[in-house]
Amino acid sequence: MKEQKSMIQSLNALAIPLIVQSISSIIIGTTDQAMIGRISVSAFGAVGSVYQLIYMLVGIMGCTVIIFNINGSKALGRKDKESFQEELISSLLLSFILGGILLIGIMVFHRNLLTGIFGFQGGILSDAEAYLGIVKWSIVIQMLVFSLSTYFKVIQKTKYILWVSLAASLMNLLLDYVLIFGKLGFEPMGVRGAGYATVASLLMNLLVYIAMAAGDIQFKFDRMTVYLSRIKLNFQASLPIMGLEVLESNVFMMVITAIVSRQGEVALASYLLIVQVVSILHMPMFMYASAALTLVSEKMEANRQLVKSIPRLAVGCALCFYGGLAIFIFGFRESIFALINPALDVVSLASSLFLVYMVANIMRIPSTVYSYALQAIGLSKFVLYRSALINAMTLAMVFLSAYLSKGEVYVFLIMCAAAMLVNYGLIALVGRNRYLEATKRLALECH
Secondary structure (H helix, E strand, O other): OHHHHHHHHHHHHHHHHHHHHHHHHHHHHHHHHHHHHOOOHHHHHHHHHHHHHHHHHHHHHOOHHHHHHHHHHHHHHOOOHHHHHHHHHHHHHHHHHHHHHHHHHHHHHHHHHHHHHOOOOOHHHHHHHHHHHHHOOHHHHHHHHHHHHHHHHHOOOHHHHHHHHHHHHHHHHHHHHHHHHOOOOOOOOOHHHHHHHHHHHHHHHHHHHHHHOOOOOOOOHHHHHHHHHHHHHHHHHHHHHHHHHHHHHHHHHHHHHHHHHOOOHHHHHHHHHHHHHHHHHHHHHHHHHHHHHHHHHHHHHHOHHHOOOHHHHHHHHHHHHHHHHHHHHHHOHHHHHHHHOOOHHHHHHHHHHHHHHHHHOOOHHHHHHHHHHHHHOOOHHHHHHHHHHHHHHHHHHHHHHHHHHOOOHHHHHHHHHHHHHHHHHHHHHHHHHHHHHHHHHHHHHHO
């Protein structure tokens, strides 16, 4: 009991600063969207869709930092400072390389992505291209920020992430106001202003992180072969995690977004509104999952008997946050939606569907936490294969829903919510059972 209480304290110490930072950033980002929503429904849909696309691509490539989280935590668990620093340098180099590849891909295929995935044309295509043309330069910066924020997670100083990210978000908010609407002598830039604000605030975030982590960023030319070897091994190890990110978080959401985008601007704006607000509810989940991954990786080197209870405790903590936030947001949903997008038809549709999506996403909490924990004990391939099978069944349900709904957006979105509930529920059940089985075996190996 004493050990579990201590573990909850450790989980909270890691997760709570990240939760506060993430919720603050999302609220400020939502205000950013609210500014765009006052330009036009078209601009709101364009910026929201491009943001989701960038988030998806960077999220996939950013999975490499999970390997740094695992290996870095293990190195600190066995008090190997040199290996930890080599893992950090390798992670930064790999993030820079992958970010550069993504940037080039966006530059070459941006129009194909916008027209092929979202079916954009006319005014909404122009807005999306204008925003993407600027915000694409943030991709490499975001990848490096991922690596450095993971560094602070591994050394368990997440309060630094809180303060730096909050400052960057406030800077982004101020620049949005000035550049989007043309204040302080600037010409109104609309969606392009939002893009410039995003790039500038992320660059500030990166520079501050570099200054704070300078003591451990010890690049040595004579260790280049070691860095390259770690880059190769870490990239290979991250492939199953990338596959999981593609299947579980991105393909599913992008398929729904692509289908909804063909139902009209109001349907797309309403759906993006729901997704954006639900993402606030999910922030504690990701932070506790990340904290669980860090602690499981560390305790694997020190006390394997403790690892069994870590995900369960993380799920309980995340559910408490989810429930409290859900009750608050649901009570003020119409006001919150109207603050982001003042269009009455958009607010009405989003408000009527919000409860369904709130309930549908509850099971995503245990599914995510146990997926992270399984990765920490070396079962990334199992997580990928399990999710591939379950996601394939779920996507079949989504396509069938699109056919059966016969153009009824409301009915289709309810069916999608049901598919989400089934999807995450199955992943959680299978993941929990596999984790308990694996940790039981690991505990026996300790004796």
